[in-house]
Amino acid sequence: MTGLSAIELEDVVKEYLSHGEVVQAVKGVTLDIAEGEFFSLLGPSGCGKTTTMRMVAGFEAPTKGLVKLHGQDVTNVPPNKRDINMVFQSYALFPHMSVWDNVAFGLKQRRTPDEEIGRRVGEMLEIVDLTGREKRRPRELSGGQQQRVALARALVNRPRALLLDEPLGALDLKLRQAMQIELKRIQREVGITFVYVTHDQNEALTMSDRIAVMNDGLVEQLAGPREIYERPATAFVAGFIGTSNLLAGAATGGELKIGGGRVLVPGQSGDVTVTVRPEKITIGTDEPDPGCSAVRGTVSEVAYLGTYNSYAVSLADGAEITVFQQNALDATATAERGDSVWLSWQARHSYVIGS
Ligand SMILES: Nc1ncnc2c1ncn2[C@@H]1O[C@H](COP(=O)(O)OP(=O)(O)O)[C@@H](O)[C@H]1O
Numbered sequence: 042m043t044g045l046s047a048i049e050l051e052d053v054v055k056e057y058l059s060h061g062e063v064v065q066a067v068k069g070v071t072l073d074i075a076e077g078e079f080f081s082l083l084g085p086s087g088c089g090k091t092t093t094m095r096m097v098a099g100f101e102a103p104t105k106g107l108v109k110l111h112g113q114d115v116t117n118v119p120p121n122k123r124d125i126n127m128v129f130q131s132y133a134l135f136p137h138m139s140v141w142d143n144v145a146f147g148l149k150q151r152r153t154p155d156e157e158i159g160r161r162v163g164e165m166l167e168i169v170d171l172t173g174r175e176k177r178r179p180r181e182l183s184g185g186q187q188q189r190v191a192l193a194r195a196l197v198n199r200p201r202a203l204l205l206d207e208p209l210g211a212l213d214l215k216l217r218q219a220m221q222i223e224l225k226r227i228q229r230e231v232g233i234t235f236v237y238v239t240h241d242q243n244e245a246l247t248m249s250d251r252i253a254v255m256n257d258g259l260v261e262q263l264a265g266p267r268e269i270y271e272r273p274a275t276a277f278v279a280g281f282i283g284t285s286n287l288l289a290g291a292a293t294g295g296e297l298k299i300g301g302g303r304v305l306v307p308g309q310s311g312d313v314t315v316t317v318r319p320e321k322i323t324i325g326t327d328e329p330d331p332g333c334s335a336v337r338g339t340v341s342e343v344a345y346l347g348t349y350n351s352y353a354v355s356l357a358d359g360a361e362i363t364v365f366q367q368n369a370l371d372a373t374a375t376a377e378r379g380d381s382v383w384l385s386w387q388a389r390h391s392y393v394i395g396s
């Protein structure tokens with residue numbers, strides 16, 4: 042990454058008129074994506090991801106706000122003059138053309154010399170690992186290979202940025218995971234800015250340098266994967282990314298009295314909402330160290346999930362806490378349904394939302 046801006050959105054709003062009513066698809070989004078960055082827009086269906094991307098690409102004009110590419114205001118510049126390419130979930134390859142011709146298509150249209158086309162298509166097929174399959178038709182390829190052809194077709198034009206809107210949505214889980222690693226490798230190799238849209242949190246965490254978590258037309262948090270996971274800015278982000286336990290109440294003297302125990306929230310007072318991730322919690326029968334957060338509860342569910350056990354524990358006041366325990370040493374569960382247990386975690390693993 043160079044630190045220079047590739048894509049900037051300044052308080053961008055998009056309204057549609059739908060059956061006589063104004064729908065705000067995007068309600069004021071401000072973003073600054075660096076050149077060479079792998080940036081993701083993550084959020085549930087309908088939160089405005091595609092609309093945001095279409096404004097970056099120029100397929101939609103914002104109702105309000107500015108779109109800048111590489112420092113230049115392009116708000117009123119048409120898509121074909123934006124030096125940006127987009128890859129969609131339905132990758133629409135030309136079915137009657139070979140892999141080679143699909144990838145070469147854009148260059149031929151622009152009357153690029155044959156010798157240059159040969160070199161660039163060859164290079165690109167090597168990058169997406171399709172060398173040797175040049176003569177095949179799209180239907181003779183797997184879903185993942187077809188998606189790589191679509192990627193090569195977009196990248197061969199050497200856009201300064203590539204927008205990918207849920208490009209792996211049609212693939213099954215295993216293939217999707219393999220393609221996530223491939224995409225990241227390809228992005229590193231070509232070094233251009235990728236803006237990736239997904240509703241899949243694992244996908245965003247795996248690939249991104251930074252993630253904008255969107256909800257209802259707004260960005261709720263913009264940060265790196267670790268920051269988003271460890272320090273969620275809002276209850277929505279905490280719930281959307283991974284599994285999280287939310288505990289709320291009035292804190293006094295840096296403690297939240299809850300579930301027959303205490304949650305340590307140093308320096309906090311008044312109403313707080315605390316999140317703690319399931320893998321940070323220890324489950325046991327012995328009374329925990331007083332320096333830890335600790336609550337009492339009853340195990341209501343135990344699930345064996347291969348690499349870990351998942352416990353649901355009900356606290357006396359009705360709250361339910363999820364605990365993950367790794368099966369690193371043996372696969373024996375430490376507690377069973379109906380057991381009365383202590384849950385404990387270190388104070389630093391409680392994160393007070395919005396602090
Ligand atoms: N052309 C349109 N006309 C009316 N409403 C639209 C249009 N496009 C999108 N919307 C609405 O805007 C909201 C955001 O849509 P979209 O950007 O496609 O979300 P996402 O890609 O995150 O699923 C949705 O409520 C959707 O119904």
Ligand SMILES: [Mg+2]
Binds near residue numbers: 090091092
């Ligand atoms: Mg969409």
